[in-house]
Amino acid sequence: MAPMMDSPSSLWANRLRQNQGIRSLMEDLGQVTGHPDEILLGGGNPAHIPEAEAIFADCFRELASDPCLSALLGDYQAPIGNDRFRSLAAESLSPHLGARLTKDNIAFFNGSQNAYSYLLNIHSGKMKDGSFKKILLPIVPEYIGYADQSIEADAFLATKPEVIPTGNHRFRYGLNKTDFDLSEIGCVALSRPTNPTGNILSNADIEWMEEKTKKQNLPLFIDLAYGNPFPNLIGSEEPIHYKEGRTLSLSFSKIGLPGVRLGIVVSNPDTIETLSSYAAVGNLAVGNLGVYMMEILFRKDILTNLAKNVLRPFYDKKRELAVSIFESEFQKRGVEYEIHEPMGGFFLWIRFPKLSVTNHKLYHLCKDKRLFIVSGHYFFPGLNSDFSHTQDCIRLTYCRPEEELARGAHILSEIVASHQAKSK
Structure with missing residues (x-):
């Protein structure tokens, strides 16, 4: 044979x-x-x-005794979450992100990693006009999970960071503004705090980048998995707010719930609508457990x-x-x-x-x-x-x-x- x-x-x-x-x-x-x-x-x-973990256990007990349990276990969500959950998230996040959000600014995913697999591919690779656009990582090292997200090969571009000595056995990476080049770029992505280094780009650095990206109508993706408003591990730095041109991603993983796989994307309605199409094809629906736990945590204002x-x-x-x-x-x-x-x-x-x-x-x-x-x-x-x-x-x-x-x-x-x- x-x-x-x-x-x-x-x-x-x-x-x-x-x-x-x-x-x-x-x-x-x-x-x-x-x-x-x-x-x-x-x-x-x-x-x-x-x-x-005691707080999360209380959430489980509340869900187990709630009539909603049958829906939690037996019904599909919409691809990026049902409207009532998205509306609740918009209302709860608005004061923390400095914007008046509605459900049309909110999408839920099975972890923010899942959301990025769509976001990065929407804005990179071969475009309708025949051009090839890349994803700019403005400061590296950067999150290990981005590297293999693109369907197209050679879709990432990064520049060598500045290395700034800060003391005995200490340094930090700085944004290289000299080599900041957007000529072949479709989007800019960064994590804040940066995984792996714990670096936190200042708001001034981010606003400097936005001056450049807005001129070319390029989206800026900011991954807040470790940032504000939760778990808010940002030291003495100022929090990030939502504004037009930014897409923010939040995660329940780093508050202590990686197993529920809930990521929240905050963006403009057009991006959210496109993500809904992607989610329907790639996931069918967002999982229920994370959004039902989110409802309790947001309703009781526990996360702050x-x-x-x-x-x-x-x-x-x-x-x-x-x-x-x-x-x-x-x-x-x-x-x-x-x-x-x-x-x-x-x-x-x-x-x-x-x-x-x-x-x-x-x-x-x-x-x-x-x-x-x-x-x-x-x-x-x-x-x-x-x-x-x-x-x-x-x-x-x-x-x-x-x-x-x-x-x-x-x-x-x-x-x-x-x-x-x-x-x-």
Whole structure:
């Protein structure tokens, strides 16, 4: 019998089968064994915070005793959510986003990642006039989940960021305004706080970009998964507001509900209408659990206090603890390191300037010791110039328990210390 041949597949399918950062990250999360020696510093799971989980448990109890339970379990939503939920979200979000929103500004998706797979492809690739438009990431490193969203190959463009020293073993990335070029661009996308670095572009920087994008009628997508109004992990920076030309995305994942897969898009009615068509084809309907929980949380105005009184204090404390633990281990073993100023979110972005192996090799060396990290080379889609940080940096979550952070810091420092070049 002749061997079976692989069926023909599209160029897009071939690209999807290649090594993807987001797939690697999520498979690491999903394939952990529960072994007591595993140290899970790679993934994006939020911390399990008892005060927050008690609130979510109350939501479940309320839903379980409500006559709406049969609709929750047995009825489809509209593709981007039923009108009453969208109206509630518009009313609840308006004061936080500085705009008078209506349901026509709101779309729900099964996570903001799902929404971005549509948004980015609407405005990139081959256009009706025959041109090819790209997605500009104005500052990299940028979110690992964007890189493989485009159906068309080579759809991302990024410029090398400014590297700004901010203190001993500290730096941050700055917006490169000199090389900001919109000539081939269909849209501009950024996360605030930026995943992976915790960088928070100032409102002044964003408004500077908008002066350029508005002249060419280009949309600006701002991913607020870690930002305002919830979980509001933005340090001392000003919140982002909605205005024409911006599309904002919010997520329930980082408040502690990644499992319900609810993302909220805030945009102009025309974009929302287009997204509804995409959602009907790609998803059929948004899931029910997230929007029903949202109704309770918004109706009782729970999220504002949760973010202010529980989430921000918790993550601020965890960040300070993690930095102290890792710096102590690095200095004990003579590791050369630089940490990006952790302004928001819940990750540390660490550079090892004398690393004698690539960050991808370092990832595998750590994984051999049951330490999970994320290699930084995945976070630079569209960067076409040499930049040492693409090979020197890693991302770590500091959401794990103190004992786990300490074991991870010990193993990481030992491995890096044994793979440091005398000069680089």
